[in-house]
Amino acid sequence: MFTCVRVCKRMSHLMSQRYTDHTSLKPSFYYRAQNFYKDVPASEEGMMGEFVELSELDLEGSRQFLKKFGPGKASTNRALDCGCGIGRVSKGVLLPVFQTLEMLDMMENFILHAHKYYLGDLADRVETYYVYNLQDFTPPPQRYDVIWMQWVIDTLDEDFLRRARGGLGPSGVIVLKDNTARQGCRLDTVDSSVLRHLDVLTSIIERAGLTVLDVQKQDAFPESIVPVWMIAMR
Numbered sequence: 506m507f508t509c510v511r512v513c514k515r516m517s518h519l520m521s522q523r524y525t526d527h528t529s530l531k532p533s534f535y536y537r538a539q540n541f542y543k544d545v546p547a548s549e550e551g552m553m554g555e556f557v558e559l560s561e562l563d564l565e566g567s568r569q570f571l572k573k574f575g576p577g578k579a580s581t582n583r584a585l586d587c588g589c590g591i592g593r594v595s596k597g598v599l600l601p602v603f604q605t606l607e608m609l610d611m612m613e614n615f616i617l618h619a620h621k622y623y624l625g626d627l628a629d630r631v632e633t634y635y636v637y638n639l640q641d642f643t644p645p646p647q648r649y650d651v652i653w654m655q656w657v658i659d660t661l662d663e664d665f666l667r668r669a670r671g672g673l674g675p676s677g678v679i680v681l682k683d684n685t686a687r688q689g690c691r692l693d694t695v696d697s698s699v700l701r702h703l704d705v706l707t708s709i710i711e712r713a714g715l716t717v718l719d720v721q722k723q724d725a726f727p728e729s730i731v732p733v734w735m736i737a738m739r
């Protein structure tokens with residue numbers, strides 16, 4: 506039995522959001538991201554763009570990183586996959602480790618695809634699907650052992666990280682995995698994502714009152730693409 510939580514997009518809230526990088530937030534900021542994902546297919550190709558062949562390498566890198574905070578090191582009751590898409594990370598990284606999982610994405614069709622097709626029998630261990638905007642989401646207090654955010658934080662800021670911190674259980678960890686800029690910050694006006702240098706990300710994390718526990722670069726990705734880093738924090 507699972508729960509599906511759905512909210513309407515609250516544009517007035519978006520207008521009040523603060524954005525703290527090199528760009529100030531316009532009302533159209535998150536709307537543009539939503540528009541972008543409307544045309545993205547509910548598939549691994551959709552989640553990975555033109556880099557779908559890197560998916561298995563990516564998942565393996567994540568599994569190895571998670572070992573530092575998973576079984577034997579911390580509790581593995583429940584994880585939250587933020588910006589889960591169709592559940593690529595849920596299926597390949599989180600469900601093999603955690604007893605139950607909750608998944609959140611702003612796109613209902615991705616969540617439905619995960620539940621009906623992509624996760625198969627693993628969907629039985631998904632407790633809650635949130636069709637929700639992360640910028641409007643406050644995790645239930647002290648609920649999660651791991652909050653995983655992959656290729657989604659680039660639309661968000663420290664306000665979200667601060668709220669996510671409240672959702673961590675006693676030994677809980679937030680893991681952020683994202684593309685990073687080689688220098689400074691760069692806004693992509695098509696999907697509203699922002700590429701930030703690792704130092705910029707780290708300072709956002711610290712401003713959110715979190716402490717970085719571990720940082721690791723994803724191995725073996727081609728030099729031609731921007732560096733992808735995993736950051737664990739609490």
Ligand SMILES: C[S@@+](CC[C@H](N)C(=O)[O-])C[C@H]1O[C@@H](n2cnc3c(N)ncnc32)[C@H](O)[C@@H]1O
Pocket residue numbers: 535538542552553587588589590591592593594609610611612615637638639640654655656657660
């Ligand atoms: C590039 S995909 C990555 C999906 C998944 N994390 C993975 O690695 O396969 C980004 C996902 O984040 C979701 N997303 C982007 N901005 C979001 C927001 N503000 N709130 C909730 N979901 C968001 C998109 O709908 C999409 O499913």
